[in-house]
Amino acid sequence: xSSVLFDVPGPEGLRRQRRASVITIVVLVLLAALxxxxxxxxxxxxxxxxxxFVTPIYIQALLEAALTTLQVAVxxxxxxxxxxxxxxxxxxxxxxxxxxxxxxxxxFFRAVPVLMMILAISxxxxxxxxxxxxxxxxxxxxxxxVLAEVFRAGINAVPRGQLEASYALGLRKxxxxxxxxxPQAVKIMLPAIISQSVVTLKDTSLxxxxxxxxxxxxxxxxxxxFTNILPVAIVLAAMFIAVNYSLSRxxxxxxxxxxxxxxxxxxxxxxx
Amino acid sequence: xxxxxxxxxxxxxxxxxxxxxxxVAGLGALALGTLLGAFRVSAVPALRAVGTAYVTVFRNxxxxxxxLLIYFGLPELGIRPPQFWLASLALFxxxxxxxxxAVRSGVNAVDSGQAEAARSVGxxxxxxLRLIVLPQAFRAVIPxxxxxxxxxxxxxxxxxxxxxxxxxxxxxxxxxxxxxDVYAIFVGVALGxxxxxxxxxxxxxxxxxxxxVAR
Numbered sequence: 217x218s219s220v221l222f223d224v225p226g227p228e229g230l231r232r233q234r235r236a237s238v239i240t241i242v243v244l245v246l247l248a249a250l251x252x253x254x255x256x257x258x259x260x261x262x263x264x265x266x267x268x269f270v271t272p273i274y275i276q277a278l279l280e281a282a283l284t285t286l287q288v289a290v291x292x293x294x295x296x297x298x299x300x301x302x303x304x305x306x307x308x309x310x311x312x313x314x315x316x317x318x319x320x321x322x323x324f325f326r327a328v329p330v331l332m333m334i335l336a337i338s339x340x341x342x343x344x345x346x347x348x349x350x351x352x353x354x355x356x357x358x359x360x361x362v363l364a365e366v367f368r369a370g371i372n373a374v375p376r377g378q379l380e381a382s383y384a385l386g387l388r389k390x391x392x393x394x395x396x397x398x399p400q401a402v403k404i405m406l407p408a409i410i411s412q413s414v415v416t417l418k419d420t421s422l423x424x425x426x427x428x429x430x431x432x433x434x435x436x437x438x439x440x441x442f443t444n445i446l447p448v449a450i451v452l453a454a455m456f457i458a459v460n461y462s463l464s465r466x467x468x469x470x471x472x473x474x475x476x477x478x479x480x481x482x483x484x485x486x487x488x
Numbered sequence: 489x490x491x492x493x494x495x496x497x498x499x500x501x502x503x504x505x506x507x508x509x510x511x512v513a514g515l516g517a518l519a520l521g522t523l524l525g526a527f528r529v530s531a532v533p534a535l536r537a538v539g540t541a542y543v544t545v546f547r548n549x550x551x552x553x554x555x556l557l558i559y560f561g562l563p564e565l566g567i568r569p570p571q572f573w574l575a576s577l578a579l580f581x582x583x584x585x586x587x588x589x590a591v592r593s594g595v596n597a598v599d600s601g602q603a604e605a606a607r608s609v610g611x612x613x614x615x616x617l618r619l620i621v622l623p624q625a626f627r628a629v630i631p632x633x634x635x636x637x638x639x640x641x642x643x644x645x646x647x648x649x650x651x652x653x654x655x656x657x658x659x660x661x662x663x664x665x666x667x668x669d670v671y672a673i674f675v676g677v678a679l680g681x682x683x684x685x686x687x688x689x690x691x692x693x694x695x696x697x698x699x700x701v702a703r
Binding site: 221229236237238240254255328329331339340414418420421424425435439445446448449450456457 | 544660
């Protein structure tokens with residue numbers, strides 16, 4: 217591997233790199249051994265703590281909870297895309313009376329912690345709409361606002377000449393958007409939308425606080441029964457990593473396939 | 489509205505808690521994240537793998553699960569620092585992954601001629617990174633880093649689910665005790681967060697302007 221920061225190594229450089237690699241690996245192995253030793257001496261590796269993960273009813277409970285989590289995520293993502301499209305067009309509008317309210321709404325929900333939104337909605341409305349919708353609406357307001365910014369940036373990222381050319385050809389505002397800007401913008405935005413889905417999926421775990429019966433909450437319930445929070449947290453993390461990592465890889469693959477790896481899009485999601 | 493005024497001292501203390509978490513976890517994440525970022529662009533394959541693995545794990549795990557792991561898990565191992573430090577540790581570990589990605593994108597944004605020139609005058613990897621690339625990357629890193637810190641400021645609200653009296657925790661208490669003023673309470677606390685976010689983005693913009701050079 218070469219990069220602008222270093223040359224392709226010669227024989228001496230290779231030796232040095234190999235030595236550094238060996239040291240790194242030794243340090244890692246030591247750390248892993250220390251962790252295992254600590255887990256062992258504190259009895260965290262005992263079979264009974266890991267038992268629920270090989271017991272059918274608990275596996276089923278976890279899978280059902282995972283399904284609930286996916287349901288929340290899918291509904292929230294779908295609504296967020298709608299919300300985002302609506303408010304992005306508001307912010308891109310030529311009319312100030314549309315632009316200003318849309319800007320205020322988007323900026324407000326982006327600045328407020330999503331957990332605080334979910335909590336407030338759940339405390340005030342959950343008797344009317346239930347906890348599922350409290351969670352979904354909280355997630356939608358936040359992720360929809362982030363997506364509104366992604367959409368806006370995507371539309372603005374289409375080269376200005378495209379817009380000018382279509383007006384010069386006599387297309388109307390709606391036609392320019394539908395025929396020229398949107399098809400090109402979607403290509404730019406798609407990876408960012410998928411990354412935002414990963415964020416949404418992670419944020420469903422905030423249902424733990426209100427509390428709603430999604431994956432982390434069910435995990436916590438199991439951990440109270442077996443007093444095995446460490447094993448439970450490790451299994452939960454593994455489940456989330458498996459799904460989210462596949463989604464991220466899909467986004468990267470899509471980005472490469474579309475042949476438009478724009479740095480600005482990566483930056484849009486870095487703060488997630 | 490009266491509720492907010494009557495509980496102003498409690499709310500200020502709560503936001504103080506939020507800001508302390510932000511500063512402690514933020515400074516830590518800045519240090520570890522930069523180190524991991526250097527790992528990810530390093531010539532040593534094993535170090536690169538460490539950086540990549542760390543980022544993959546922590547970016548794909550919900551912060552709440554990290555909290556379960558650290559906040560409830562560490563005490564199981566006999567490690568029992570005060571709650572505040574456990575919460576800070578969880579926030580710090582999680583945020584470091586995002587700082588790392590921001591730093592890496594900043595390093596990649598530096599013109600390749602700069603690093604080439606540094607190497608052609610005989611600088612090694614460490615020197616060219618420390619003296620040439622990172623100072624320039626720092627400027628490119630400010631906007632994404634600001635988003636990371638804004639996200640961290642908002643993420644501190646998770647401690648409310650773990651019994652630490654931050655702003656979100658107090659909002660829940662106030663809403664429960666004053667069912668007549670729920671909207672005033674919500675908007676009041678929300679504006680506190682908006683203020684923190686605004687300060688971070690203004691500071692970032694100011695810093696960026698100060699570091700601006702003609703290229």
